[in-house]
Structures are given as C-alpha cells and as structure tokens.
Amino acid sequence: MIEIKGLTKKYGSFYALKGLDLTIEDGTVFGFVGANGAGKSTTFSILATLLQPTAGEAWINGISISQNPQEVRRQIGYMPDFFGVYDQLKTEEYLDFYGASYGLDAKQREALIPKLLELVNLSHKRQDYVDLLSRGMKQRLCLARALIHDPNILILDEPASGLDPRARVEMREILKELKAMGKTILISSHILPELAEMCDSIGVIDSGELIAHGSVQSIQEKLQSEKVIHVKLAGPLADAVTFFENDPRVTQVDSITERQTVQFLYKGTDEEQLALLREAMASGLRILAFSEEETDLEDVFMEITKGAGA
Amino acid sequence: MKELLANPVLVKEIKLRFRSVKSFTGLFFYLLIMGVFVFGFINLTSSLSGAGFFSPDESFLLFTMLSYIQLGLILFITPGLTAGTISSEREKQTLNILLTTAQSSFQIIFGKLLSSISFLLLLLVSGLPIYSMVFLYGGVSPGQIAVIFLFYLLTLLAIGSLGVMYSTLTRRTIVSMISTYGTMIFLTAVTGFFLVLSISISAVSMGMGLSPFSYFWASINPAVVLLTLLEPGFSGEIVRMTGISVPLWVTYTIFYLLVFAGSMWLSVSKLRVNMNKYK
Incomplete structure (x- = not known):
C-alpha cells in the first residue's frame, strides 16, 4: 500500500x-x-x-x-x-x-x-x-x-x-x-x-x-461538465433544432443533414437527460436514435489539462 | 572482506573494463615502453661505460628512475580513471536506477573506487617482473620495493578517492576531472614550489635550519617522500634541519589516510539525498 x-x-x-x-x-x-x-x-x-x-x-x-x-x-x-x-x-x-x-x-x-x-x-x-x-x-x-x-x-x-x-x-x-x-x-x-x-x-x-x-x-x-448528444431523426431537422434550443441546459445545437442528425452539448444529470428525451418524444419528434457520444480518457485528459499551460 | 569483494558494482565495472580492447592495448604499450626503457638503459650504460657490466650503483639509479616513472603514472592516470565514476553515471542516466537498488552508498562508492584503481594496480603488478630486473644487478632490496609499493597504494587510494569525491559532488565529469587534476597538481607541483619557497625564506632567516612549514610541504609532497624512501639519509637530514623528529613518511601516511577517509566519507554521505533532512 x-x-x-x-x-x-x-x-x-x-x-x-x-x-x-x-x-x-x-x-x-x-x-x-x-x-x-x-x-x-x-x-x-x-x-x-x-x-x-x-x-x-x-x-x-x-x-x-x-x-x-x-x-x-x-x-x-x-x-x-x-x-x-x-x-x-x-x-x-x-x-x-x-x-x-x-x-x-x-x-x-x-x-x-x-x-x-x-x-x-x-x-x-x-x-x-x-x-x-x-x-x-x-x-x-x-x-x-x-x-x-x-x-x-x-x-x-x-x-x-x-x-x-x-x-x-x-x-x-x-x-x-x-x-x-x-x-x-x-x-x-x-x-x-x-x-x-x-x-x-x-x-x-x-x-x-x-x-x-x-x-x-x-x-x-x-470532470466532464458537458456531454455531446446525437439525435437521429426520421422527420425534418428544423423542428428538432428549435425544440432542443429551447432547453436551458442545451447549447451549441447543430444539424448534420447528410446524417439526418442533430447534435448538441448538454449540461444536466442523467435524470434530466431522460426527461428531455421523453419531452422530445411527446412533442412529436420522430426520433430514431438518441445517444451520448463516447468520450475516452484522452478527451477528459485534454479537457482538464487545457488550462494547465495558461 | 568477502562481502566487500563480492560488491556488484566492483564485479560489473571490472568485467566492463577488461572487456574493452583499450585496457589490453594500454597494458601492452605500458609494458613495452617499460621493457624498452629498462633494457635500453642497461644496454646503454654497460656499453657506454665500456666495462661490459652493470654496477649496483647504476642499478639503483635505474630503480630510482623507474620508481619516479611509476609515481608519475599513478599521479596522472588515477584522476582520469576515477574522476568520472559517479558523474558519468549521472550523465548516462544510469545513476538514478543504481541509487534505487538496495546497495548501500558505501558499497557503490567503494566498488567504484576499487574497480577504477584495480586497473592501475594491474599495470603496477604486471610491471613487477621488469621492475625486479634491477635485483639481478644488486643495490636494491626486496623490502625497499615492498615499501615503495605500499607508498604507491596509499597515494593511489588518496588521489582515487579525491576523484570519486569530486565526481560525486559535481554534476559534470569535465568539472570533476579539472578539480581532481587541480588537486593532484597542488599536491605535487604547488607543494613543491612552497617547499622551495619556504627553504629560501628559512635560509635567509634561520641560516642552516628549516621552518616547520618546509617540513609540512615536504611531508605531503609525493616526490619528496619517495626520495626519502629511496634515500633514507635524506629523511634524516630533513629531521635534523627542521628539528621535527617524526619521519616524513609517517606524516605523509597520516595526511593521505585523512584525505582518503575524508573523501570517502563525503562521497558516501553526498551520493544519495538525505530523505530525513527536512524534518
């Protein structure tokens, strides 16, 4: 020891x-x-x-x-x-x-x-x-x-x-x-x-x-204050962008048309994330996939040490 | 004793030294030059005198010259062999690993010193058959050779331990090398100069007598002490003139043993950081 x-x-x-x-x-x-x-x-x-x-x-x-x-x-x-x-x-x-x-x-x-x-x-x-x-x-x-x-x-x-x-x-x-x-x-x-x-x-x-x-x-x-969430949709992306932009815990919403996906940064607990998904489904968004981007230790390392040299 | 000689650093260093071709070529040329010198001297002396023989007086002169050559060899080679022992490990980035082993600091320092001077001891011992050629012609006793070898050993240990000490205290080999050669030059040339100076001052102020300073400078100068070992009458003369009845070799032995002990103590205590010092 x-x-x-x-x-x-x-x-x-x-x-x-x-x-x-x-x-x-x-x-x-x-x-x-x-x-x-x-x-x-x-x-x-x-x-x-x-x-x-x-x-x-x-x-x-x-x-x-x-x-x-x-x-x-x-x-x-x-x-x-x-x-x-x-x-x-x-x-x-x-x-x-x-x-x-x-x-x-x-x-x-x-x-x-x-x-x-x-x-x-x-x-x-x-x-x-x-x-x-x-x-x-x-x-x-x-x-x-x-x-x-x-x-x-x-x-x-x-x-x-x-x-x-x-x-x-x-x-x-x-x-x-x-x-x-x-x-x-x-x-x-x-x-x-x-x-x-x-x-x-x-x-x-x-x-x-x-x-x-x-x-x-x-x-x-x-250490990860924000998660990257990907949402794949069957319907138009514009509605989804509007919906997610209205959530106070969401920032930087981007639509990637070639992949039919909306991507955003989310600052919230797992429970809050679950609630967001429920609300999105209830609002009529045709969600095919809702996933959190896998971040490895390298990303975490880069994230927490980026201020070290400052 | 067995434990001291089973020292891992000593065994490894000796193995590495004798694996190198340099050591063998060095030994070969040393013996070659010694041989040419001794046989050349005997041949020249006997043919020039026209007598066709080599007298005990000439044999003693040869012995004196050989003794001084070997002293010069010790004084000039020992710093080169010892001044890089620890600092070169530091430069090669092998020291940290060595220091984290279970070996004590004394074991490491002692192993380094002994392995460095062992090569010089080999040179001296391998030259013995040539050296003892003088026995064939008389004028020199085996006891005298033994005393001179003990004198060499003490000088070797003292200069060698100074080299290891500087190597431990300084970060770079070049600095350690300069410091060791500087100290060696102080002990030989500078003390010689002071000796001459103090004799001159004594001659003016004291007539036939010599000051205690002259005795001190003479007693720590290897060349002067070697002369007193070769010509014991010279030692008696200094004792008579200075009024100090202690023979030069006794003071020399005490001084160089103190140098050896002091250097070893400093090297051992400074090799590793003192983890408890900040308490």
Whole structure:
C-alpha cells in the first residue's frame, strides 16, 4: 500500500508539488495523469527516495520514506521516465548485476533471469548487448530489472513514452500480466487512455495539485461538465433544432443533414437527460436514435489539462 | 572482506573494463615502453661505460628512475580513471536506477573506487617482473620495493578517492576531472614550489635550519617522500634541519589516510539525498 500525506516539493518560490494526499490500496493499478511539469515525476522521484521532499511524508507498505529509505528501496521496483544503459553489457548480465545489487545470490539470479526475460519477451536477446537493443526492448528490459527483487509495488514513470504502437501494445500486455500477478502499480503516462481498461483508479495532477482522484468512470463524470448528444431523426431537422434550443441546459445545437442528425452539448444529470428525451418524444419528434457520444480518457485528459499551460 | 569483494558494482565495472580492447592495448604499450626503457638503459650504460657490466650503483639509479616513472603514472592516470565514476553515471542516466537498488552508498562508492584503481594496480603488478630486473644487478632490496609499493597504494587510494569525491559532488565529469587534476597538481607541483619557497625564506632567516612549514610541504609532497624512501639519509637530514623528529613518511601516511577517509566519507554521505533532512 502507498500512503502519501501532505507531500510538498518547493524550488525557491515555485511549488512542484503542493500538499499531495493519496492512498493506493494493495493490488490496484493507479494511473497518474497530468501535463508535462504537473508534478508526476517529482512525486515518483520522492517515492523512489531520489528526491527530498520539502514537507510531508509517504509510506510504502507502512515504511516511511524519510525514516527508512533503504528498506523502501527493497519494497519498490522503479522505472524512471528517462534512463540509460551500460555499454558492453549483455542483457542477462544487466539483469544479473541488478539482481546482485538487491542481494540475490548467484543461484537465485540464474533461476530468475530466464523467467523475467520470458515475461518481457526478450528471451531471444539474452546474449545481445543492451546498448544495441531497440528503445522498446530497453523499456521492457528496464521493467524486468524493476521486477528482479520481486517487489509488490511498481512505480513506472511513463513506461510507454517514445514507443511505437506495436511496442506500446506489448508494454500494455506485460502490465496486464503484472496486474494479474497482484502487483500494486503506480503508473504515469501520456497514453493513459490506452491503459484506462487496466487502471482501477486515476489521479489527475495539475500544477503540483491533485485535482481529481477516483475510478476512471467517476473522474469522467466529475470532470466532464458537458456531454455531446446525437439525435437521429426520421422527420425534418428544423423542428428538432428549435425544440432542443429551447432547453436551458442545451447549447451549441447543430444539424448534420447528410446524417439526418442533430447534435448538441448538454449540461444536466442523467435524470434530466431522460426527461428531455421523453419531452422530445411527446412533442412529436420522430426520433430514431438518441445517444451520448463516447468520450475516452484522452478527451477528459485534454479537457482538464487545457488550462494547465495558461 | 568477502562481502566487500563480492560488491556488484566492483564485479560489473571490472568485467566492463577488461572487456574493452583499450585496457589490453594500454597494458601492452605500458609494458613495452617499460621493457624498452629498462633494457635500453642497461644496454646503454654497460656499453657506454665500456666495462661490459652493470654496477649496483647504476642499478639503483635505474630503480630510482623507474620508481619516479611509476609515481608519475599513478599521479596522472588515477584522476582520469576515477574522476568520472559517479558523474558519468549521472550523465548516462544510469545513476538514478543504481541509487534505487538496495546497495548501500558505501558499497557503490567503494566498488567504484576499487574497480577504477584495480586497473592501475594491474599495470603496477604486471610491471613487477621488469621492475625486479634491477635485483639481478644488486643495490636494491626486496623490502625497499615492498615499501615503495605500499607508498604507491596509499597515494593511489588518496588521489582515487579525491576523484570519486569530486565526481560525486559535481554534476559534470569535465568539472570533476579539472578539480581532481587541480588537486593532484597542488599536491605535487604547488607543494613543491612552497617547499622551495619556504627553504629560501628559512635560509635567509634561520641560516642552516628549516621552518616547520618546509617540513609540512615536504611531508605531503609525493616526490619528496619517495626520495626519502629511496634515500633514507635524506629523511634524516630533513629531521635534523627542521628539528621535527617524526619521519616524513609517517606524516605523509597520516595526511593521505585523512584525505582518503575524508573523501570517502563525503562521497558516501553526498551520493544519495538525505530523505530525513527536512524534518
């Protein structure tokens, strides 16, 4: 379990992180979303004991990061957003080195390395030099490295950044597998929408503050002030446009003649939306379909971070 | 001890160093130059003197020259080998991952230092057969070689730990490199200059005596201390002239052990951030 209380990081008068409070339960996957410079990597660096917080505290499996950072390092597997590899070191030697760094003996390492390479689909690259691997392979190898001491908490800072679509899919599959293994995963990514299906909850950070936190669905509901509604009609569109324009919760009504559809923005609860549909039917509009546009996490992300740079 | 030598950083660094062709070509040319120098010297001396033999005095001169060459090698190569140990990891973006492993800061620093100086130790040890050629002609005792090797080891550890310390404290290798070479030049050339200066001042003000400053500058200068190890009579002369009865090598050992311990302590304490400091 990860508990964060009042975590603050200040550089001069600039707050990189402002009193962050967060709890991530065991076995859950938490997605951290925010624009560049919002405070994601700062949070991760503090949790990985690489950066000293200005104030606040965090506990990893009940162990304080300020009181016992050495033990915290044993509890977590950390993957930074940018990392390098050693030249002239082979893939299995790379993992062997980090295994030894966590105090695993030679026999344990020998047994573990093939399994980890298989998990990240790099068994065929066992004898290859690490610096010659592709970016996607290096990312997967770094993930295998983060798993070498079998931590139950993984802190992954943008694990899919800079990867091509295929490599992203591969990374996502591995993360799903890790989730199934019961790992607690804290992940930040710009491709969070792609990971929405595997995230149990997400946190949205902006200018060092957590502005939303909860399940993917609840965040969508909370942050989306307006829904896009499409109404397909069998009759003339002009009547429908007039009808919907009269509702105070409706804005921006457009008619799309080629699709026989009226589209508008709606600001209201589900109950109010239901009432609107009933009234429309009662008024004689020949409605073939009444649907809410599916917005994914990407849209939500864009919506809530659009003011971040302002 | 076993735990210290089973250090993952040490094992990995040694593996990487000896995997590179550079290390082997470096070793080859070092031995080649040493060999040409020693055999050339013996050959030239014996043929020029016309005696057809190599006297113990000449053997001692050769030994002195070799000792100074090796000291020069240590002083100039050690900063190059150690000043990038931590900062290059930072530049290559491998340091953060290393710091999140369960290794202690001491293990990382010690592994880095030992792996860097191990290559230089290999150079010195591999040169021993050539070095010991002088035994064939007399004039030098094995004990003297042992003492000089201990002196080398201490100098290596001190300069090496300074390199690692600068590498830990500075963000860039180039800055660390300049700082380490600067300190090395201070310990050799600047202390030498101060020594000459203080002797000149003493000569004016004290006649035949030497001030304690002269003793201090002499005692931390590797070239002077090496001379006292090669010519113990020289050490006695300094003791007599300064009135300080502690041999130069004792002060040198204490000073360089303090440099080593201080640099190691700073490196270990500054490698990672102190998570508890803000409390």
